[in-house]
Amino acid sequence: MAEPVSVAAEYLAGSRARAARTVLGQVVLPGEELLLPEQEDAEGPGGAGERPLSLNAGARSRVRVVCGPGLRRCGDRLLVTKCGRLRHKEPGSGSGGGVYWVDSQQKRYVPVKGDHVIGIVTAKSGDIFKVDVGGSEPASLSYLSFEGATKRNRPNVQVGDLIYGQFVVANKDMEPEMVCIDSCGRANGMGVIGQDGLLFKVTLGLIRKLLAPDCEIIQEMGKLYPLEIVFGMNGRIWVKAKTIQQTLILANILEACEHMTSDQRKQIFSRLAES
Amino acid sequence: MEEEMHTDAKIRAEIGTGCSPRGPGCSLRHFACEQNLLSRPDGSASFLQGDTSVLAGVYGPAEVKVSKEIFNKATLEVILRPKIGLPGVAEKSRERLIRNTCEAVVLGTLHPRTSITVVLQVVSDAGSLLACCLNAACMALVDAGVPMRALFCGVTCALDSDGTLVLDPTSKQEKEARAVLTFALDSVERKLLMSSTKGLYSDSELQQCLAAAQAASQHVFRFYRESLQRRYSKS
Numbered sequence: 001m002a003e004p005v006s007v008a009a010e011y012l013a014g015s016r017a018r019a020a021r022t023v024l025g026q027v028v029l030p031g032e033e034l035l036l037p038e039q040e041d042a043e044g045p046g047g048a049g050e051r052p053l054s055l056n057a058g059a060r061s062r063v064r065v066v067c068g069p070g071l072r073r074c075g076d077r078l079l080v081t082k083c084g085r086l087r088h089k090e091p092g093s094g095s096g097g098g099v100y101w102v103d104s105q106q107k108r109y110v111p112v113k114g115d116h117v118i119g120i121v122t123a124k125s126g127d128i129f130k131v132d133v134g135g136s137e138p139a140s141l142s143y144l145s146f147e148g149a150t151k152r153n154r155p156n157v158q159v160g161d162l163i164y165g166q167f168v169v170a171n172k173d174m175e176p177e178m179v180c181i182d183s184c185g186r187a188n189g190m191g192v193i194g195q196d197g198l199l200f201k202v203t204l205g206l207i208r209k210l211l212a213p214d215c216e217i218i219q220e221m222g223k224l225y226p227l228e229i230v231f232g233m234n235g236r237i238w239v240k241a242k243t244i245q246q247t248l249i250l251a252n253i254l255e256a257c258e259h260m261t262s263d264q265r266k267q268i269f270s271r272l273a274e275s
Numbered sequence: 276m277e278e279e280m281h282t283d284a285k286i287r288a289e290i291g292t293g294c295s296p297r298g299p300g301c302s303l304r305h306f307a308c309e310q311n312l313l314s315r316p317d318g319s320a321s322f323l324q325g326d327t328s329v330l331a332g333v334y335g336p337a338e339v340k341v342s343k344e345i346f347n348k349a350t351l352e353v354i355l356r357p358k359i360g361l362p363g364v365a366e367k368s369r370e371r372l373i374r375n376t377c378e379a380v381v382l383g384t385l386h387p388r389t390s391i392t393v394v395l396q397v398v399s400d401a402g403s404l405l406a407c408c409l410n411a412a413c414m415a416l417v418d419a420g421v422p423m424r425a426l427f428c429g430v431t432c433a434l435d436s437d438g439t440l441v442l443d444p445t446s447k448q449e450k451e452a453r454a455v456l457t458f459a460l461d462s463v464e465r466k467l468l469m470s471s472t473k474g475l476y477s478d479s480e481l482q483q484c485l486a487a488a489q490a491a492s493q494h495v496f497r498f499y500r501e502s503l504q505r506r507y508s509k510s
Binding site: 027029030031070072079081082083084085104105106107108110135136137172173 | 311317318335336337338339382385386387388389390417419420422423424425426461462463499500503504507508
């Protein structure tokens with residue numbers, strides 16, 4: 001059957017791997033393969049004339065590139081597994097090719113070690129609390145993982161309380177474990193979140209945007225009303241202001257932030273500041 | 276955030292001798308796709324092909340019952356609800372076909388002991404239903420951020436009594452056809468992931484239909500790419 005073969009060959013051309021550098025900032029789809037920088041230079045017999053002679057002429061020297069969320073190693077190349085924009089960060093110091101990752105928009109959280117999250121205590125069984133963090137499994141939190149907690153001095157945590165903590169164990173094979181102290185044994189803002197306030201859910205991309213160092217939304221909100229706010233990387237935000245009405249206004253602004261441009265946002269803030 | 280992408284008019288896929296010279300040429304109906312339209316599921320998409328419309332929602336990776344959990348990969352479940360009546364044996368068989376296609380493409384080993392559920396609701400059926408379900412499921416999986424090794428699409432071919440090949444047939448064309456073949460193809464090398472056929476056809480006709488479907492899938496993947504680029508360009 002010559003016909004299907006010739007037709008298929010034309011369309012295979014579209015799936016050739018591209019260099020990662022040329023695709024930065026563009027939308028990539030699952031299934032695309034990306035070439036890492038040193039591989040393009042090594043391909044082709046001519047190469048750059050000025051490369052020093054190496055004793056092991058056949059082997060290529062590899063630059064260490066970190067493969068972030070949305071990418072997988074596939075032989076020598078990177079395979080894109082999620083749809084989104086490809087990003088790259090140069091290494092701060094030392095050698096290494098930096099980090100490549102895909103910025104995707106998602107609602108579902110998958111636990112990652114080191115992430116600070118807001119969880120809801122769902123059960124108390126013996127010495128551990130089961131905390132719902134929005135992932136596929138509830139995380140476990142030992143009663144000793146609070147600041148100043150000892151066997152005699154147990155923390156006052158009830159079912160239904162909100163906990164702000166970080167993951168110490170979070171991989172695909174094990175049940176996630178979280179703690180409310182840092183490596184020095186201090187709470188550092190973590191622990192049980194106080195009374196009142198409102199907990200609501202947003203997309204993961206919005207949390208990352210709000211926590212970026214150059215985001216002015218939180219400062220603008222602070223100028224509007226005095227508030228307490230906690231961001232969990234699992235898409236949960238807890239906010240508390242003086243009155244319930246102010247709390248609800250702030251919650252609505254945060255939820256709508258995702259779809260508003262900065263001009264629309266400034267308009268809303270100025271209108272609220274007047275009233 | 277709602278993104279709607281319409282292609283203009285019909286997309287023609289001329290294959291030359293792939294179609295019978297008497298036929299007007301192979302063409303796909305008008306496509307439209309909308310993502311992130313439901314608030315509860317982690318990912319959702321609505322796919323329109325002509326008058327056939329399917330709504331898909333994806334939940335996952337989520338909790339799974341201990342009886343259904345698989346120790347080293349995710350449990351994929353597909354639920355297909357017809358427009359009227361209770362789901363029957365035909366829906367069960369289509370669910371299995373869609374599930375096998377999704378399992379070949381989703382990287383389940385990244386989320387062991389979890390469940391990924393795809394719920395499909397038929398909004399209107401005017402031919403090529405299985406292909407439309409596959410397209411909606413793929414768009415919804417992408418919207419939910421489930422890791423996949425490739426995209427996939429569904430294409431339907433109908434062969435009528437004189438051997439004319441029609442791509443993306445309407446229900447009238449499907450009823451009058453001698454054979455109806457549905458193929459699921461992946462985006463990396465247009466390989467065949469799933470085929471479901473009904474009727475009488477010869478070996479060479481099967482190869483012709485497969486070639487025509489592979490060429491048509493190129494248009495579907497280009498539509499996916501444009502639709503997703505437009506969605507991310509707004510943010």
